[in-house]
Structures are given as C-alpha cells and as structure tokens.
Amino acid sequence: MSIYRSESQTHPADLPLRLLLGFGGRIDANWGRFRSQQVAHLVQAAFGRSLLHLAASLAIVAMFADILPAWALLGWMAAVLAAIYVNFRTDRCLADLERHPVGKRDFQHHLIFSALLAALWAVPMAIFTQFAPTEEAFAVWGVLALLMTGAALWQAPVPLGAILFIGITGGSVMLALGQRGEYLMVAIVAIFILVAVAGTINGARNYLMACIAEEGVAEKNEVVSLLLREFEESEADWLWQTDSLRRVRSVSPRFAYALGQDADAVEGSPFLKLIAGSSWETGQFQPSLHDLAERMKRQESFSNIIVRVDIGGQQKWWELSGTPKLDDTGKFIGFRGVGSDVTEQRESSDKIAYLARYDTLTGLPNRMMLMEALGDAMKYADQWKSRCAFMMIDLDRFKQINDSLGHQIGDRLLAQVAERLKSVISSNELCGRLGGDEFAIVVRDASDKVRVDGVAQSVITLLSQPYEVDNHTLYVGSSVGSATGPRDGVTVETLMRNADLALYRAKDAGRGCHVAFEHSLHQDAEERRKLELSLRHALERNELSLNYQPVVDAQSEDVVSFEALLRWISPEHGSISPAKFIPLAEETRLIVPIGEWVLREACKEAMRWPDHIKVAVNVSGEQLLGSHFASTVVSALSSSGLDPRRLEIEVTESIFLRDDVMARATLEEIIALGCSIALDDFGTGYSSLGYLRKLRFSTIKVDRSFVQGAAKGNVECLAIIRAVVAMASSLDMSTTAEGVENGLEAQLIRELGCKKIQGYHFGRPMAAEDVQCLFPIRAADCSLA
Missing domain, CATH: 3.30.70.270 (Reverse transcriptase/Diguanylate cyclase domain)
Known part of the structure; x- marks a missing residue:
C-alpha cells in the first residue's frame, strides 16, 4: 500500500514528530524517497544560504574591526568561509539523491556540518561581545536572528539541522546576554527560539505532507498508465480463422506478423502447414501439434492449448483457442479462434522447472x-x-x-x-x-x-x-x-x-x-545418541574428572609440569575413552562448556602444587575460535589465583586451517596474559613453519609416533626429531617428546636433544590426590593418611 493511501485522511499535524526529525522508521517502502526529497531540497537553497552567511560574516567583521585584532577577525571569518564552502559542497553532492533513498550517513553529515557552522556563529556572541559594549551585543543578536530565521525558512525540509543551528546560536545569545544581566532580552530570545523551532517543524510537516500528496497523485497516474499500456499490449493476441478444409481465411495483419509473412502470401494456405514447419512433409508432428490436428479433424472446440510451432525455422510456443463455425443449416464451415505467442512465458516456466530440479x-x-x-x-x-x-x-x-x-x-x-x-x-x-x-x-x-x-x-x-x-x-x-x-x-x-x-x-x-x-550401524547410531544424551548431563552430574600426567626435565628427570587429561565415568556406560567422547563433544559443541570446566579445575588444582610446577591444558578448536575464550582464561586464572606463567595452553595445527586470523589473534591475547602456548602433535598434520614464525610458541611437542619410530631405528623419524629440536632451539622454544615408555627411549630422546619428556616411563595419568603425594610436603601428608 502506498504512503498516500495510508495517510490520505491524515491531517498534517498528525504526522509523528520522530518521522519529521528523521529519528523514526518508515511508513512504507516509499519513505526512503521522501527522505531523499527532504535532503535534496537543500540543494535548491544552498546558494542563497551561502550568500546570507557570507553577508552576515562581513557584517560581524565590520562591527568589530575597531575593537578586535585583525588576525582574530580574519581567522574567524576564514573558518566560517571554510565551513560555508564545505556545507555548500556537501549539499551540492546530494543533487543526485532525489531518485535514490538517503541513508543515515547523509543525514549525519548534514547535522554535523550544521552544528559546526552554528558553533562558529556562536563565537561572536560568546567571545567577541566580551570586548564590546552592550549595543554591539544587540547588533550581533540581530545578525544571528537573521541567520536563525533563514535556517527556519530554508532548512525546514530537514528540520533537525535547522533546530541544531537555531539552538546552538540562540543558546550562545542567551548565555552572553545573561552574563550582562539583560534578563528581559534573554526571555525575548528564548521566545524567539521557540517560535523559530515551531515554525521549522510546521514547515517540515507541510513540506512532507505535500510530498506525500504529490506521491499519491503520481502513483494514481502510474496506475492509469499501466492499465492503458496493458490494454494496448493485450492486442498482441490475434484472430485466426479457417474454412472447412482447414485453410486460413481473412488473415489479420497481427496473425500474418506472427507467421512472419505477408497476409496475401498466407491467404488460403493450410493452417497446419503454416505452423508445422519441416514436419509437414514427414507428417511426424510434435505431440502438441498432433493433438491440435486431431481436434480440428474431429471439429472439436479447444481452449488455451499450448502448441509447439515452427515459424521460419524457429521453435516457438503458441497458445490457441478455437471454436467450430456452422452455417444456418448447421453445416461445418471452418474454425474461428484466437492465438498468442507464449514463447517467453514457456521458456521462463521451463527454466523455473529446471531450477527446481x-x-x-x-x-x-x-x-x-x-x-x-x-x-x-x-x-x-x-x-x-x-x-x-x-x-x-x-x-x-x-x-x-x-x-x-x-x-x-x-x-x-x-x-x-x-x-x-x-x-x-x-x-x-x-x-x-x-x-x-x-x-x-x-x-x-x-x-x-x-x-x-x-x-x-x-x-x-x-x-x-x-x-x-x-x-x-x-x-x-x-x-x-x-x-x-x-x-x-x-x-x-x-x-x-x-x-x-x-x-x-x-x-x-x-x-x-x-x-x-x-543393521549394526543402527545400534551404533543409537549408542552414539545415548552417549551424546549422557554427555550433555555429565557436567551437572559430576561424572567428569581430571587426571594429570607428569612432564619431566630430560636431564634431571625432575617434574616440571603436568598435562591435564579429561576422564569420564558414566553410570550408564562405564568408563569411556577420551578418543570416543571428545570427538562427540566437539561435534555437538559440548566441548565449549566442558573445556571451560577443565580449565577452571586444572588451574584450581595447580594452586596446590609447588610454585615452579606448570599445568598444561588441551584446547579444542571449537573453544579457541569462540569469541570469549580469552575472557574464559582470565576468569579461570582470577578465580583460582594461579600465576598466568604457570598455565600452558596446548593447541594443534588444525585450528589454523579453520580460521588462521582469529586463531592467531586469540593466542596472542593469551600470550599477552603471560601464559605459554604449546604446539601439540607437530609433524602429524598440516605442519607449516609459518605458524612458528607468526606466533611465539613456548613448546613444540613431538608426537609419540616419531618417538616410537626413532626407538625402532627409523631413519626418517630420527631425522624429523633432530630437525624439530634444531628448529625449536634456534627459535628459543622448548621441545617435549611424548610417548616415552622405557629407559632406552628416554636415553635416546636425551641424546637427540629434547628438553622435556612425557610418557609412561615417568608416570601414567594419575588422580589429583596422587599428584600431591609426589611432592615432599604432600608426601608426608599422604604417609600420615
């Protein structure tokens, strides 16, 4: 529904003030065009407003030429002229917007420049008059009153800009006169401002209602034109008729045009021959054409049948209707009907059908x-x-x-x-x-x-x-x-x-x-569904726990850190392998709340260890690429009181493939907190030296597959470990070898240069209570227990 219909019975005073000022939404889809007309109206008055401001600035300079230094007046006038020029250029740029919707940015620019110009005009009253007698202040007030009146008249279609100008300049006048004790004049100025603002709003309302009425008239004219054009285009249909032998008679010009021939040339030709093309000689008609031929042969009426025709070697689609003609004796004398070319509609329909399938x-x-x-x-x-x-x-x-x-x-x-x-x-x-x-x-x-x-x-x-x-x-x-x-x-x-x-x-x-x-896959799927359902309640039921596996110094074999490992014991499913439930948690995004819990628990537990012992926490890509992961780390550290330097975040290279930019940004925030970052499973995935160059990893963890391969004498694994150790050393990073299960492997890792070792040889994952018994003070507590 158009705006003039929805507002045709509306009095101008009923138009909402928020719409007049440009704050509100819209009445309908045409409202953007009215906004454009509002702003574009400024173009018509741009030159006159610029001349008025120029004349007023010259008057101010003349008033204070003998009172203020020339540099002050000329500087102020230069600023005013610059603002006038920018404002003029801005308004002129809106000349092409009458036909296009105006966005918020256009209104904002106009308001900003109006406020800036008003602030410059507030200077003479607020500052210049401080060095002049009261008579000069009244004279400046007269100049500003002229400008405010011009704004109310010329800027009414965009009232908010005019109100800003009137308010700022009028406010400066009231302030200056108030300082001089001219309270009567302050009241007069206040009344003048109210009248000017009211006049601006009333002018804006009348302008918009005029635009609405004009739009209504234009839409009515468009509807009339559309109906007339539709009536004219309906003549694209043509009349056709045949005799009893199905030969065309009384060929109309439009029918001849549709056939692509002269009316005289087709007069008396068989109707089917004219539209069958090359198939006329073979008699192998298209199904639709064959259906038409049968209907005409049986002298049956037909209506709106779609026929594929061949006109001048081009395949087209016609919609035909026909009725048998009978003479006074009831004898069949031919067909009479109407037809139209529906090729475009048919092709569009075929295209839609194709796109649907x-x-x-x-x-x-x-x-x-x-x-x-x-x-x-x-x-x-x-x-x-x-x-x-x-x-x-x-x-x-x-x-x-x-x-x-x-x-x-x-x-x-x-x-x-x-x-x-x-x-x-x-x-x-x-x-x-x-x-x-x-x-x-x-x-x-x-x-x-x-x-x-x-x-x-x-x-x-x-x-x-x-x-x-x-x-x-x-x-x-x-x-x-x-x-x-x-x-x-x-x-x-x-x-x-x-x-x-x-x-x-x-x-x-x-x-x-x-x-x-x-059929066993159904059972697996059902088991997985039940496992997911149980996992969703695992946290609230306190079914999750953490084990900690020690990481030792390769030379002294002293414990330097523990890696926190998640464990789940479900009453329904028993002890479930992390390899089974962690991928499920990642797929269902349950890993995010579970990961937050792991982080808090690990930091809380690490506070019970000696100050030099770190805790490492594995972080999933779903966690790291979340928008609040850094704040989660801060929360875990602050609630536990753990020194950030004792927390190490372990990530894998796969996260960089998902969102390299966001992953780096998040990890840099974590590093800025003082935490360290370890790159886990290096060499097993999409290893890239670019990650090591862009981020300051503290540790590179060598995967257990390389350790096991090196222990068996695999040359490639030995070369890879040496290369990783050398690269990490040159980048001032530490290396941790995973999966060390016996003394021979530990000795080999030392010889290869890894700084830290993790594996069953030095300790299996253990409960938090067992970890505390490893340290001297805690061990005494354990023995007493």
Missing part, C-alpha cells in the same frame, strides 16, 4: 530430483522383485580448501567433481548433488552387488586424482556409504538415512573407503 552450480540433479528418482527405483524394484541402491558421497578435506582458498575456488572444484561423477555413471545410475560437498548416486537396478561396489570404488579412485583450479593443484578424497533397497529400507527416507549412517562409518574408518549399510 537441478543444481545451478554443477548442473546435476538436486536433492528433490534424487528423491524422486530413488522413489521410482524403489517402485521398479518392488514391481520386478529386484534391488535398487542409494549411494552417498562426501568429499574429504574440501572444507580446508574452501576456508584457505575461498568459496570461488571451492565452487569450481565442485564443478569438476560433478564432471568426473558424470563420467563414472551409466544409464542405470543417476548422479546428483545433495548440497555442500555431498553428492549421491541412485542405482536403479542393483541386483548385482559387485556393480554397486565397483561404482563406489571408481568414484573414490577418480575423485582422489589431482585437480587443477586457477593455477592451484588440489587434492580431495571421497568417502562413500550405500544402502540397498528394499533390504535396508522400504521408503526413500529410510534408505537415505541408512546410506548416511554407512557414510558416517566410512568417514570414521579413515575416509577414502566404501561402507555398505549393516
């Missing part, structure tokens, strides 16, 4: 079409007592490419993946995209189990080959899960769900493999 990025069938195809395949399998299959495909490592190189590269990669999938399938399969990096294949006849596994293996092999995208060589893999109907499900939803469960197992199994659905 196909993925625009890859050109593959989308989820809806895949579900329809799977439904048809299940009906076919039920009818012929065969089998069908549904395969879900998930790309491995695609998210890392999307995050690191951007979505445009990711989209081009998906397009190449789609082309490769098309090359794998045969007429027995339909490939489509479910969304994101998930694809699917519907196998219509899956009676041959080998065929399904063969397609899956072909997909895995083909998609693992390198891709070239914008000079980037990219590698992604794929995991495939499949379900066979009707064995694994008798409905589309069930079969898709079971294929998804199989895909989940394939990803858990290490990715790059195919897993067929088994």
Whole structure:
C-alpha cells in the first residue's frame, strides 16, 4: 500500500514528530524517497544560504574591526568561509539523491556540518561581545536572528539541522546576554527560539505532507498508465480463422506478423502447414501439434492449448483457442479462434522447472530430483522383485580448501567433481548433488552387488586424482556409504538415512573407503545418541574428572609440569575413552562448556602444587575460535589465583586451517596474559613453519609416533626429531617428546636433544590426590593418611 493511501485522511499535524526529525522508521517502502526529497531540497537553497552567511560574516567583521585584532577577525571569518564552502559542497553532492533513498550517513553529515557552522556563529556572541559594549551585543543578536530565521525558512525540509543551528546560536545569545544581566532580552530570545523551532517543524510537516500528496497523485497516474499500456499490449493476441478444409481465411495483419509473412502470401494456405514447419512433409508432428490436428479433424472446440510451432525455422510456443463455425443449416464451415505467442512465458516456466530440479552450480540433479528418482527405483524394484541402491558421497578435506582458498575456488572444484561423477555413471545410475560437498548416486537396478561396489570404488579412485583450479593443484578424497533397497529400507527416507549412517562409518574408518549399510550401524547410531544424551548431563552430574600426567626435565628427570587429561565415568556406560567422547563433544559443541570446566579445575588444582610446577591444558578448536575464550582464561586464572606463567595452553595445527586470523589473534591475547602456548602433535598434520614464525610458541611437542619410530631405528623419524629440536632451539622454544615408555627411549630422546619428556616411563595419568603425594610436603601428608 502506498504512503498516500495510508495517510490520505491524515491531517498534517498528525504526522509523528520522530518521522519529521528523521529519528523514526518508515511508513512504507516509499519513505526512503521522501527522505531523499527532504535532503535534496537543500540543494535548491544552498546558494542563497551561502550568500546570507557570507553577508552576515562581513557584517560581524565590520562591527568589530575597531575593537578586535585583525588576525582574530580574519581567522574567524576564514573558518566560517571554510565551513560555508564545505556545507555548500556537501549539499551540492546530494543533487543526485532525489531518485535514490538517503541513508543515515547523509543525514549525519548534514547535522554535523550544521552544528559546526552554528558553533562558529556562536563565537561572536560568546567571545567577541566580551570586548564590546552592550549595543554591539544587540547588533550581533540581530545578525544571528537573521541567520536563525533563514535556517527556519530554508532548512525546514530537514528540520533537525535547522533546530541544531537555531539552538546552538540562540543558546550562545542567551548565555552572553545573561552574563550582562539583560534578563528581559534573554526571555525575548528564548521566545524567539521557540517560535523559530515551531515554525521549522510546521514547515517540515507541510513540506512532507505535500510530498506525500504529490506521491499519491503520481502513483494514481502510474496506475492509469499501466492499465492503458496493458490494454494496448493485450492486442498482441490475434484472430485466426479457417474454412472447412482447414485453410486460413481473412488473415489479420497481427496473425500474418506472427507467421512472419505477408497476409496475401498466407491467404488460403493450410493452417497446419503454416505452423508445422519441416514436419509437414514427414507428417511426424510434435505431440502438441498432433493433438491440435486431431481436434480440428474431429471439429472439436479447444481452449488455451499450448502448441509447439515452427515459424521460419524457429521453435516457438503458441497458445490457441478455437471454436467450430456452422452455417444456418448447421453445416461445418471452418474454425474461428484466437492465438498468442507464449514463447517467453514457456521458456521462463521451463527454466523455473529446471531450477527446481537441478543444481545451478554443477548442473546435476538436486536433492528433490534424487528423491524422486530413488522413489521410482524403489517402485521398479518392488514391481520386478529386484534391488535398487542409494549411494552417498562426501568429499574429504574440501572444507580446508574452501576456508584457505575461498568459496570461488571451492565452487569450481565442485564443478569438476560433478564432471568426473558424470563420467563414472551409466544409464542405470543417476548422479546428483545433495548440497555442500555431498553428492549421491541412485542405482536403479542393483541386483548385482559387485556393480554397486565397483561404482563406489571408481568414484573414490577418480575423485582422489589431482585437480587443477586457477593455477592451484588440489587434492580431495571421497568417502562413500550405500544402502540397498528394499533390504535396508522400504521408503526413500529410510534408505537415505541408512546410506548416511554407512557414510558416517566410512568417514570414521579413515575416509577414502566404501561402507555398505549393516543393521549394526543402527545400534551404533543409537549408542552414539545415548552417549551424546549422557554427555550433555555429565557436567551437572559430576561424572567428569581430571587426571594429570607428569612432564619431566630430560636431564634431571625432575617434574616440571603436568598435562591435564579429561576422564569420564558414566553410570550408564562405564568408563569411556577420551578418543570416543571428545570427538562427540566437539561435534555437538559440548566441548565449549566442558573445556571451560577443565580449565577452571586444572588451574584450581595447580594452586596446590609447588610454585615452579606448570599445568598444561588441551584446547579444542571449537573453544579457541569462540569469541570469549580469552575472557574464559582470565576468569579461570582470577578465580583460582594461579600465576598466568604457570598455565600452558596446548593447541594443534588444525585450528589454523579453520580460521588462521582469529586463531592467531586469540593466542596472542593469551600470550599477552603471560601464559605459554604449546604446539601439540607437530609433524602429524598440516605442519607449516609459518605458524612458528607468526606466533611465539613456548613448546613444540613431538608426537609419540616419531618417538616410537626413532626407538625402532627409523631413519626418517630420527631425522624429523633432530630437525624439530634444531628448529625449536634456534627459535628459543622448548621441545617435549611424548610417548616415552622405557629407559632406552628416554636415553635416546636425551641424546637427540629434547628438553622435556612425557610418557609412561615417568608416570601414567594419575588422580589429583596422587599428584600431591609426589611432592615432599604432600608426601608426608599422604604417609600420615
């Protein structure tokens, strides 16, 4: 509904003040245009306002020429002229905004410059008159009153700017006259300000209501023009008629134009020949054209049938209606009807239908079409007592490419993946995209189990080959899960769900493999669901606890720190491995509250240890990339009283792949607190020396796989450990070797140069009470106990 309709019965005084001043929302979608007209009105008065301010500034200079130093007057006048010029330029820049909505920034600029100009005009009254007699103050008041009146008249369409100018300048007059004891004049000035403000508001209201009325008239004119144009364009329909032999007669100019020929040339030609094109000679009509021919042959009426025609070698769509004509004796003498070209509408409809069933990025069938195809395949399998299959495909490592190189590269990669999938399938399969990096294949006849596994293996092999995208060589893999109907499900939803469960197992199994659905997967899924439900209540039920594993100095074998390790003992599930419940916590984002609890408990427990013993806490990417992680660390330290230098945060390289900038910023905040940062599992993931260069890690932890490999004499593992130790030493970082399980491994690690050692050889993860017994004072307490 337009604004003039909603306000047509509204008196100007009823227009809300907040809308007049520019504070309020909008009446409807046209309000932005009225805002533009308000601001653009300033352009019309910009030159006159500038001349008025120039004349007033000259008058002020003339008044105080014999009273104030020339430099003061000229400096003030230069500032006024500069403000006038900037204000003039700003208003002129709004000349093109009449047709475009005005944003808050345009109003803000106008208000700022109005306030600035008012502040400059407050100077003569507030400062200059301090050095002049009262008569000069009254003269300055006269000049300012002239400017305030001009603002009320010329700036009324944008009242807030005018009110600011009037208020600031009027306020300076009242203040100056009050200091001189002219209280009567102060009251007069106050009344003048109120009258000027009221006049400004009334002028703004009248201006806006005039704009609203003008908009109403314009919209009414537009509606009338639209109706007239629609009436004229309706003549795009044409009349056609034939004789009893179906030859066109009385050809209208518009019908001849639609045929692309002269009216005389088509007179008497067979109607079907004119629209059939090349198919007239063969008699192989399109189905729609064949239907038209049959109706005309049977002398039946037809209405609004869509016919595909061939006009001059171009395929078009016509909408035709026709009625048989009879003479006075009831004898059939031909057809008469109307027609119109609906090619554009038909193409638009076809395009919409295509977009509804196909993925625009890859050109593959989308989820809806895949579900329809799977439904048809299940009906076919039920009818012929065969089998069908549904395969879900998930790309491995695609998210890392999307995050690191951007979505445009990711989209081009998906397009190449789609082309490769098309090359794998045969007429027995339909490939489509479910969304994101998930694809699917519907196998219509899956009676041959080998065929399904063969397609899956072909997909895995083909998609693992390198891709070239914008000079980037990219590698992604794929995991495939499949379900066979009707064995694994008798409905589309069930079969898709079971294929998804199989895909989940394939990803858990290490990715790059195919897993067929088994009924045990349902049990696993149900177990996982129950485990998740129990995990959600683990904190409030006090089922979580921390164990601490010592880290010792490689040379002295004295304990230097403990790593806090999370443990969960559930009444329903018993003792659950961290390898099982921590990934679940990360996937469900329960790791955030659990991680906060771990941090608080670890800091609290560390306060019971000697002051030189540190505590290390592992932090998940879900925690670190949260917006409040740094404040969580501060809260844990302050509530426990732990020295920040005794807290070490352990992170893995994977967090940098998710959001490198945010991860670095958060870690820098943690370092600024005084905490140290350890890089865990270095060398096992996407190791990059760039992380070590950009962040001041205190410790690099060598993964246990390298330690075990080095103990077995593996040359590569020995070289890697030496390289990490040398690099860490040059960067003034410490190294910790994980997984040291015997004295021979410990001696080897010492020889390789690692500064700290962690492993079962020096201590298994232990409860907090056992940790306290390791220290002399606490050990005495333990012996007494």
